[in-house]
Amino acid sequence: MTDMASLMEDRAAAKVISDKMQKPVDWDNPKIARNIKKRYAAERRFKMYGLSAIGIALLVLCVLAGSIGSKGYTAFFQTFVQLEIHFDPAVIDPDGTGDPAVIGRANFDGLVKRALQEKFPDVTARRDKRNLYGIVSGGASYDLRERVLENPSLIGQTRKVWLISGDDFDMLNKGYIDADVDESNRRLNDQEIGWYNTLVSEGVVEKHFHSRFFTSGDSREPELAGIWGAAVGSFYTLLVTLTLSFPIGVLAAIYLEEFAPKNRFTAIVEVNINNLAAVPSIVFGLLGLEVYLNVMHLPRSAPVVGGLTLALMTLPTIIIASRAAIKAVPPSIRQAALGLGASPVQTVTHHVLPLAMPGILTGTIIGMAQALGETAPLLMIGMVAFIVDVPGGALDPATVLPVQIYLWADSPERAFVEKTSAAIMVLLAFLVLMNGFAVYLRKKFERKW
Amino acid sequence: MAVVTQSAMTAEPSVASPKMTARDLNLFYSDNQALYDVNLDIVERQVTALIGPSGCGKSTFLRCMNRMNDTIDGVTITGKVTLDDRDIYDKHIDVVQLRARIGMVFQKPNPFPKSIYDNVAYGPRIHGLVNSRDELDEIVMTSLERAGLLKEVKDRLQSPATGLSGGQQQRLCIARAVAVSPEVILMDEPCSALDPIATAKVEELIDELRSNYTIVIVTHSMQQAARVSQRTAFFHLGKLVEVGETDQIFTNPKDERTKGYITGRFG
Structure with a gap:
């Protein structure tokens, strides 16, 4: 029984090592005391760095909010x-x-x-x-x-x-x-x-x-210009973005995480999704211009084209967030379901997806908030046009909140300065609302296992 | 460590009409071989214990028996595993149905984050075993009763299963497995995360379940194997070293390695 013999040898070796460790440690040794002091100092330093970082961030935020608020509230x-x-x-x-x-x-x-x-x-x-x-x-x-x-x-x-x-x-x-x-x-x-x-x-x-500021569309006259047209444009654009990118993103994430074989092809797909998330948004704008307007001849300046373009941009964000959420579901839940004879699809739809939903929704809303604040790709597809009417659908010409801000910031009239700040406040209010909704959803659907 | 070259396989006393058999089973994780030519018979309505040091392949072998290894990438299996004389790796076998016939209980209790009722009802629901709410209620109650859990939970069937204690959760997992009326129940160290009292309860339960089900249990506790099983198989380094009646294995092992392991000289 040679393997038995080697097992016995291993045990003997372990005994020698444990004998060496029998010598008691001298905790009063000045070298050890210095080491402890150093450790505490490092801890305090680290805490200070953290606090000052938070302080700087808060200060910047206050300055930003204060300057926008003080300039914009008069609007x-x-x-x-x-x-x-x-x-x-x-x-x-x-x-x-x-x-x-x-x-x-x-x-x-x-x-x-x-x-x-x-x-x-x-x-x-x-x-x-x-x-x-x-x-x-x-x-x-x-x-x-x-x-x-x-x-x-x-x-x-x-x-x-x-x-x-x-x-x-x-x-x-x-x-x-x-x-x-x-x-x-x-x-x-x-x-x-x-x-x-x-x-x-x-x-x-x-x-x-x-009240006209909240109910009317854009105008050449600052006193008649309102944010509603842009808000409705943003709504239609995000609606198109969401209806496209959410199902596609979640399905792609589920497939990649749960069903795809781990081979070279899926590795390449994975790397490229991560790369896409880092592509500057204006590139997506140019892509939208070429594909949707020049090839497919969709209407210019329409929320449907803006939504399609932003969906391209949001997809990687949703896929990455959804994959992380799906990965966080403990494998023991999958095993339990499979062990009971659930099919892989049942395992995903009955167990994995409900548990991953809070994370998926949070990721989606963050992606949507990103899309809501996006300007550059929309300039490429003509959503920068001066549009007075409030759009009645996703095919009507429209502009969106950030582009409206851009347009007003560019206008020469003094009165547009306060309109710009006010529009920024409205946009930020929407973002805060959306992020608050994400937090709410996460809390509501969060389940322990 | 030297490789055992001789065929140390103790000729297994062939069992008449076994419930499950493994013949020349080899398993590879990518390039690493984890099981070597395993031949084992599982007797109906008996508890078979699989023992051996960590990493010896006993859990891997257990997972071959309901094809749970299919879910791991890079696993290759050769040889044959049968259930009632049918090869479960045959391509005409439906894995979903197979896993309903061969239930599994895992090392760590893994109830779904749902109510106690829904945990037990899940299996019958997905397999369409019931036609009415009353039938489902009955299955849930019977299963909880069989798992010895009904008395403790009957007043809170709708409360979350994750609120139960570890031992209760593990018995719930057994009830959940029992609810689909499996023929074989595989248990992968079901007591390793439980305290001695909960362990005693689960062991008692295993003993009772034996009258209806064929049970295969992986365990690290020699005492547990001795207490609950009728047959014991000893695995070492991916090989089945010895298998036989539990009494015989523990009192009169034929192989030196079995003797060394059960007397605590290594492992």
Whole structure:
């Protein structure tokens, strides 16, 4: 029994080693004491590094949030001017038809202008008149029309109406235009500031909550521009992204993790998925431009194309997160199911997938949040266009929140500065909401084993 | 370590009409051979214990018997394993059905993170063994009863199985295996994660289950093998060294290595 003999030899060798370790350790030895001191010092240092890293991160975050918040919060309020409007039947509905089509075509702009002229009758020069009309936004006439269409009995009456002001007056009212600067260097001349002061002293200038910002699409006039068009565009884009990338990503992850043989081919696939996750997003944009627009002739600027492009970008993220979640399911659960005679597919759908779901959903939402904030690939496929209408579907031209921010940041009007910051706040609010939802899902579906 | 060149295989006393047999079974993990020409008969309605030092291939052999090794990449198997004289590695054999006929209990209790009821009901559900809710209830109750667990859990069948103690979880796993009415139950060190009291309960249970099922158990505890089994097989370095009646193996082993192992001289 040679193997028996060698076993006995091993035991003898082990005995010699354990004899050597019988000598007691001298814990009071100064060398050992120094070593302990060093270890504690290292621990304290490490803790300090960690704390300072967190401190720096928090500081940067505070500065960022503070600067955006302080610049942007004014965009949620808008200056309104109260004017006495005479709903002149001769202008609105000269024949007294009461037909909404006739009323809709009426010159409400003229009513506003007339009210302004009555307020400041001494303005006669053509250029001055144009400046005077700038007090009230061009959009005010649409508001008046809505009002009259809703309530035709207004015709013939004279009412005090709050009208949305022009962007320069809004800026002046919010203190962004400094009256002490030389006249040639500011947007409003002395006469206009005089009108403003008159109106303020009469108490007809007020800041109201700017609901239009949340309900309308983009506009050339800052006071009329809203975030809703971009938000709806983002929604359709993400919807397309999610419906494509979630099932494809999860199925790919399940196949690679549970069914694929471990050979050279799957190794190459794996490496390439990881590489794809690191590809700059603009490259995906160019791919989308070439494949979806040039080859497949899908509509330009449409959320469907944006969604398809972003799905390409999100897929690797979802696959990697899902694989990690599937891998984290203990093999004992799979063995238990297989040992009972469950087929591999039953094992996955009944046990592995439900246990991996929290991780998969978290990964998916993080991928979606990434897609929500993505700009570069969408510029490539034309979603950077100026679009006023709120999109009604995934095939309508649209823009998305980050591109809207980019467009507004690029606009010359002073009033777009605060709009940009406000849009950033809305985008961040969506991101926080989505991440909060991810945390909620994880907590809800988390199960111990 | 020197390789044993002589054929140390003790000629096995052939058993009349065995439930399962292994003939010339060789198993390779990629290039490493883990089992060498194993020939073993499993007798119906008896407990067969597989003993041997760690890494001797007894668990590997056990996993060959319900084809659980199929799930590991790079495993190659030659030879033959039969259940009721049919080769289970035949390509016409349905693995899913085979594993329903040969149940398995694992080293660590591995209940599904579901309710106690759903754990036991899972097998009958996926195999479509029941037609009504009442039938399923009955199977669950009978299985828990057989596993000696019913008294402890009957008031909380809907509470999560992971809330049970380790010993209860292991008996739940046995109930879960029993619920699909297997013919053979394979147990891979079912008591290694349990305390002595839970171990005693499981051993008692194994003894009772013997009247209905054929049981193969891998164990590191010589006492356990002596207590619960009727036949014992000793594995060493991937070879089946000796197999026989448990009494005979423990009192009068024919092979020097068996003698060395059971007297605690190595392993």
